[in-house]
Amino acid sequence: MKDFPLSKAYQLIEPGPVVLLTTRHDGKANVMTMSWHMMMEFTPPRIACIVSGADYSFIALAKTEECVIAIPSVEIAEKVVAAGNCSGRDIDKFAEIGLTPLPAAKVSAPLIAECFANLECKVVDQDFVERYNLFVLEVVKAWHDPARPSPKTIHHKGYGTFAVDGEDITLDSKMP
């Protein structure tokens, strides 16, 4: 994993990929699958996400206020779905599913070696948690794997069906 500019973090999240969210609480790392997230601000890069109170990760996220958003490509789609099909209450998902935790630089939650990008995040606002389970995150460090410049992400369309990235097109846009 190599350093990735924070100012470009939105280019990873804005397209709506399914991501993995890691946490570490009481020494125990966990990972969940997540599609309900969005960019909120370019600088500092801020991300909103929904983590249900029913998810085992909820308490870890709320208490430690740290997490990693790890972005998988289609090659590990089966592991991504597997992470969504079980709970960290019952098992060590990293060991069971075959995901490799790596130490992060600024948060206790682990990076995931198999993901082409990892965003270290701190929870900066929980005011919408009670009402909507909405956490506001700030990306404090970003990593990517330069060996995989054009990863194909997956986008959940419901009930285990995912659109895989196809071709890229570029149009003359004034938008960053």
Next chain:
Amino acid sequence: MKDFPLSKAYQLIEPGPVVLLTTRHDGKANVMTMSWHMMMEFTPPRIACIVSGADYSFIALAKTEECVIAIPSVEIAEKVVAAGNCSGRDIDKFAEIGLTPLPAAKVSAPLIAECFANLECKVVDQDFVERYNLFVLEVVKAWHDPARPSPKTIHHKGYGTFAVDGEDITLDSKMP
């Protein structure tokens, strides 16, 4: 446009497509391009989105508390980018760009005929607008074009580059 079940609205938004957001204020319809949105709740279908105070649509959305999220496919990608490259302050975007407004059922903002799906929305919470420009929407009526069952959406990766949906894959998921 045919009726589409509200309970499945998330299947349109969760994959992270670039969308068009329409409003109508003081009799004038407008449309903007938007990628910063996410599902918040299945039932009622709730969507969060960021609309900058610098966007001309901001006042219309905040004052009328109504909008339509229209979902385009790749065939009209140039129109989607064009809608993001200009402001409704200066022109009638529908006429200039060649988008056809259609009357909605429950909101004053128009549907867009060229989009394969349209979600009529009401703003239900502005408590995070001042802090983050974050609007909470509830989908009150959904439409889709049954003539286009497998539209390819586009996902913004920054500076006018978009990933176009490729193939679908289906895995054995417990997630809705």
